Amino acid sequence: MLAMNYRGPYRVRVDHKxxxxxLHPDDAIVRVVRSCICGSDLHLYHGMVPDTRVGMTFGHEFVGIVEEIGESVQNLKVGDRVIVPFNVSCGKCVFCKQGLYGNxxxxxPEATAVGGIFGYSHTAGGYDGGQAEYVRVxxxxIGPTIIPDGMDLDDAVLLTDVVPTGYQAAEMxxxxxxxxxxxxxxxxxGIMAAKCSWLFGAGRVIVIDHLEYRLDFVKKYAQCEAYNFRSLGDPVLFLKKTTGWFGADVCIDAVxxxxxGSAMQTITGRKLMLQSGAATALHWAINSVKKGGIVSVVGVYGPTGNLIPIGNFVNKGLTLRANQASVKRLLPRLIEHVMEGRLNPKEIITHRFPLEEISDAYHIFSAKLDNCIKPVLIPSVA
Amino acid sequence: MDTTTINRYAHIKGWGVDADPHNEPTYPMKNYTGDDHKRLGYKKPVAQHGKVEILKSNERPSISAVYGTSVPPSGVSGKIRRYAFKYGEGSFGHWLPLLLADRVNVWEGIISDIRKGRIPNILGELGIKSEWKYNKKGLAKKVVVAAVITTAVILLLSRKKKSLKTA
Known part of the structure; x- marks a missing residue:
């Protein structure tokens, strides 16, 4: 079968695998019909996630058709069309039983801080992912959920991660x-978090970024305010001013x-790797939220450490909430939102590539070429 | 709260008087059951029987019931990875060797390709086609910068060689 093959930072190709x-009685084999490249795949692609081994297949956002099932599988049958959450969850451990399917x-086996994730390095369990024709699930x-009749595959594939993560960012x-x-x-x-914030009754939604084409998109798609931090000077000061000198009630780090945005963070975090990446957005979030406010983090960081203003965090009495999205817990409600038209995830898809063109797909997404927001891969077996 | 728990802390004056089960900061992310206190005492899923080497975090007593088998550790990078797993997840001794192993693994990948008779198409893997299509200026800039750096390095090295010969 054809599958993405990681060869090193910024180098991927498609190979026969x-x-x-x-490998387990609860396994299924799924034929992939849609698979996305996620922004967090770019951290792997850029070589920033430890224990990303050459030869691995990435891809944690995919939907497909069940081809084979293990002897203990009862809820699925061959031929079912399924949404596969990005988290691998057993449904039996203390955490899964409490709805923490992302934990x-x-x-x-390789790390206790993070649960299994498809195609996301050996630090997240060493599973080959769905940027392939077939994948072991x-x-x-537990995880796979039947795609309702009438749901577009492009909507379904975004329910594996993007929509639940954006929704949970707002929920947290x-x-x-x-x-x-x-x-x-x-x-x-971030786009999805903006859209979902309204579902929770937000009175004002503001998005901060530096890519004009994305700001233009989110302004229309999520009907919110959007500002380019490069033209704001100090984004924290701007946010204080625009919120009556108080700060936002809730800040979400979706970066x-x-x-x-910060030379110091970029050099120490991304270039020298002295910290787990650049924590610029989290820094701004902590400083821009009101006293007693809530900071919600869904942006991905590495496992070592980051420079953040913990003193301000304490002095302002903030609450920090963060997690990998619990996709399985959220799916029933989110499916309802999509079917009722309250959320239209597929509108964020800007690019479609055959799986064979994966090197270009990654490069276009990574380098933000051709106004790319969300690329989808379509294997030839789809 | 059950009486056993209350009795266990009976010697602490005032223990739990302000406990408020509704003050669950992880709600609604977590449907709190209290089972956290049973630790690993839950009924485990059936274990996967594997044929490949799996590196285990030293912060857990045994491997998880299921696991991925994508790329087992091998070669020099595998040795570095095995070393890294002697350290806990909170230690740089764990993560920095893993990053080093990843970089060593890139060279192992190139050597493995060549051994199999395949010259890796590195420019293709980097997505050069799309760079040419959408960012010709950027590509030209990168080529010029690379050429300047390469020329500078060659000149520097040849000067050093000359000065060594004359000495």
């Missing part, structure tokens, strides 16, 4: 009716470790 095997304790009775913000919500990052997750 062996068809995946059922499963039985899906990743463990715990097939504990938004109260009328709150001002500031979102750092106008990538797919993570590859943020632009």
């Amino acid at each position: 062996p068809y995946p095997e059922i 499963c304790h039985e899906s990743n 463990p715990y097939a009775d 913000g504990g938004i109260k009716t009328g709150d001002t919500v500031v979102i750092f990052g106008a990538g797919p997750i 993570g470790c590859e943020a632009a």
Whole structure:
């Protein structure tokens, strides 16, 4: 079968790899019909995530058709069209039972801080991902969810990560009716967080980024305010002024470790790797939120450490909420939102590539060429 | 709260008097059951039986019930990775060797390609076609910068050689 093959930082290609095997009675094999490149795949692609081994197949956003099932699988049958959450979750451990499906304790032997994630390095369990024609899906009775009749595959594939992560970012913000919500990052997750903030009753939604084409998009798509931090001078000062000198009620970091905007953070975090990437967005979030406010983090950071203003955090009495999205918990509600038309995820897709063109797809997304917001890969077996 | 728990802390005056089960800061992300206190005492899923080497975090007693088998550790990078796993997840001794292993692994990948009779198309893998299509100016700039740096390095090295010969 054809599958993406990581060869080193900024180098990927498509190769023939062996068809995946059922390795556990709860496994299924899924034929991939849509697969996305996620912004967080770029951290792998840029060589920033430790234990990313040459030869691995990335891809944690995919939907497909069940081809084979293990002997214990009961909830799926061959031929089912399924949304596969990006987290691998057992459904039995203490964390899964409490709805923390992104924190499963039985899906990743290589690290305790993160649950298993498809195609996301050996630090996240060493699973080959869905940027391939076929993929092994463990715990097939738990994660995979049937795609409802009438749902577009392009909408379905964005329910594997983008929509749940954006939604959970807003949910973790504990938004109260009328709150001002500031979102750092106008990538797919930031766009979705902006859109979802309204669902929680936000009174004002502001997005901060530096790419004009993304700011233009989010302004229309999420009906929110959008500002370019390069033209603001000090974005924290701007946000204080525009919120009556108080700061936002909720700030969301939807950028993570590859943020632009601070030379010091960029040099120490991204170039010299003295910290786990550049924590510029988190820095701004902490400084821009009101006293007693909530900072919600869904941006991805590495495992070592980052420079953030923890003193301000303490003195302002802030609450920090963060997690990998619990996709399985959120899917029923999100499917409803999509089917009712409250969310239209597929509108953020700007590029479609055959799987064979993966090197260019990654480069276009990484270098932000051709106004790329969200690329989707379509394998020839789709 | 059950009486066993209350009795366990009976010697601490005032213990739990202000406990408020509704003050769950992780709600609604977490449907709190209290099972956290049972630690690893939950019923485990059936274990996957594997044939490949799996490196295990030293912060857990055994490997998880399922795991990925994407790329087992091998070669020099594999040795570095095994070394890294002697350290805990909070230690630079764990993560920095893993990053080093990743870089060593890139060279192993190139050597492995060549051994299999395949010259890796590095420019293709870098997505040069799309760079040419959408960012000709940027590509030209990169080429010029690379050419200048290469020329400077060559000149510097040849000067050093000359000065060594004359000495």
